[in-house]
Amino acid sequence: MMILDRYIRREIAKPTVVICAVLVFVFGSYIAARYLEDAVKGQLSGVAVFFLILFRILIALEVLLPLTLYLSVIIALGRLYGDNEMIAMSACGISPSRVMISVLGVGVVVGGVVACFSLHIRPWAWERFYELKARAVVNFDLTRMQGGNFYEIENGDRVIFADRVDGQENYARKVFIQTRRKRELQIIFAREARQRRDEKTGKPILEFKDGYFYEFSTIKNQGRIMHFGTSVIRLEHRNPRRDFKVKAAATAMLAHSEDLEEIAELHWRLSAPFSAVFLALLGAVLARSSPRQSRYAKMPAAVVLFAIYYNLGAVAKKWVGQGVIGTMPGVWWVQILMAVLVVITLWGPRITIFRRA
Numbered sequence: 119m120m121i122l123d124r125y126i127r128r129e130i131a132k133p134t135v136v137i138c139a140v141l142v143f144v145f146g147s148y149i150a151a152r153y154l155e156d157a158v159k160g161q162l163s164g165v166a167v168f169f170l171i172l173f174r175i176l177i178a179l180e181v182l183l184p185l186t187l188y189l190s191v192i193i194a195l196g197r198l199y200g201d202n203e204m205i206a207m208s209a210c211g212i213s214p215s216r217v218m219i220s221v222l223g224v225g226v227v228v229g230g231v232v233a234c235f236s237l238h239i240r241p242w243a244w245e246r247f248y249e250l251k252a253r254a255v256v257n258f259d260l261t262r263m264q265g266g267n268f269y270e271i272e273n274g275d276r277v278i279f280a281d282r283v284d285g286q287e288n289y290a291r292k293v294f295i296q297t298r299r300k301r302e303l304q305i306i307f308a309r310e311a312r313q314r315r316d317e318k319t320g321k322p323i324l325e326f327k328d329g330y331f332y333e334f335s336t337i338k339n340q341g342r343i344m345h346f347g348t349s350v351i352r353l354e355h356r357n358p359r360r361d362f363k364v365k366a367a368a369t370a371m372l373a374h375s376e377d378l379e380e381i382a383e384l385h386w387r388l389s390a391p392f393s394a395v396f397l398a399l400l401g402a403v404l405a406r407s408s409p410r411q412s413r414y415a416k417m418p419a420a421v422v423l424f425a426i427y428y429n430l431g432a433v434a435k436k437w438v439g440q441g442v443i444g445t446m447p448g449v450w451w452v453q454i455l456m457a458v459l460v461v462i463t464l465w466g467p468r469i470t471i472f473r474r475a
Contacts, residue, residue, distance in 0.1 A: 122207075123220045123223060126194075126220035126221065129197070129198065130187070130221070132190075133189070134186055134187070142179075142182065145178050145182065153170050170251070173244075174247065176235070176240070177240050179239075180236045180240050181428065183231060183232050183235070183394065184232060187397060188398065188400070188420070189401070191221060191401030191402055192401045192405045192416065194405075195401070195402055195405035195406075196416070199405060218399065222395065225395040229391035229394040232391045235390075265280055265281055265283045266281065267279070275299075276296065276298070278294070281293075288313070289311065291309065291310050292307075292310075293310065295311075295326075295351070303334045304332065304333050305331075305332040305334075306326055306331055306349065307332075308326035308327060308328060308330075309327060309328040310327050311324055324350065324351050329346060330343060330345055331346055331349060378441050382448065385449040385450065393456075397427075401420065404416045404420050427456060430452045434449040434451065
């Protein structure tokens with residue numbers, strides 16, 4: 119039986135590299151499109167964009183690896199059904215349950231890898247990702263802006279616009295900047311602006327000349343308008359752990375938390391390895407086909423099932439974080455539903471499938 123296990127593993131591994139490479143390329147291209155525009159405009163360096171994409175791919179592997187295994191199992195076993203090898207195995211006394219055990223073994227191994235990504239690599243990558251974006255705010259250069267374009271920094275809390283930018287003279291004309299805070303909205307419109315370093319702190323600041331300052335409360339019907347000769351604002355380097363502590367938090371810290379959002383994140387991380395196991399088994403069920411049927415015939419249905427499963431998990435996580443459902447079963451009801459689905463599809467006289475083939 120060790121020969122059977124090696125054979126099944128080899129057949130599943132054959133399409134794995136190609137499928138994983140395609141999924142990573144597609145996801146990386148999607149993420150690159152979001153940051154390359156900022157790189158072209160000079161707001162992000164090429165190195166920063168490369169690492170932002172790399173960190174997002176590492177984060178996505180928690181989902182891409184189970185999906186890769188799922189599709190690989192369908193293609194690999196679909197070929198065995200199509201080439202009558204499964205019928206030959208049945209004739210030699212190898213039951214479908216024995217094939218399922220081999221697939222389960224592969225799923226457990228991949229689940230272990232997914233656990234490493236989910237519990238350790240993913241939060242580490244999120245922390246590095248947020249720190250890199252925060253440094254991009256500090257390295258913001260007014261002179262690299264293009265006149266007539268709006269720029270968002272500090273995660274969209276600050277918007278800057280300049281009608282004209284002179285990089286050689288290091289200043290911009292007719293500058294508009296909007297800063298959003300929790301309880302107020304601030305707007306500055308100035309004739310010109312320059313960026314320099316604070317002599318005491320060394321942090322970047324924007325210096326405005328001959329303009330107006332508008333401040334409005336977001337909770338009260340009040341505000342004020344001031345005219346100034348010179349005004350200065352600081353480009354803050356925010357702590358990513360404060361703004362994004364849930365995604366970037368260490369798993370050990372989440373284990374002792376009573377915050378609903380952090381509990382939902384912990385459940386998501388712990389449930390990720392089970393996704394690889396259940397999807398592998400579900401893929402083995404979907405791979406069943408007759409010799410005349412294409413091995414890719416059930417691929418559209420398989421993709422739809424995965425989309426439903428993944429989105430249910432995301433919705434469950436959101437509901438737990440919002441307190442809509444309790445922490446028990448929390449997000450685990452999605453995994454229980456998947457387990458029930460796998461058991462139901464495997465239930466019954468499975469040998470009839472080989473006879474029909």
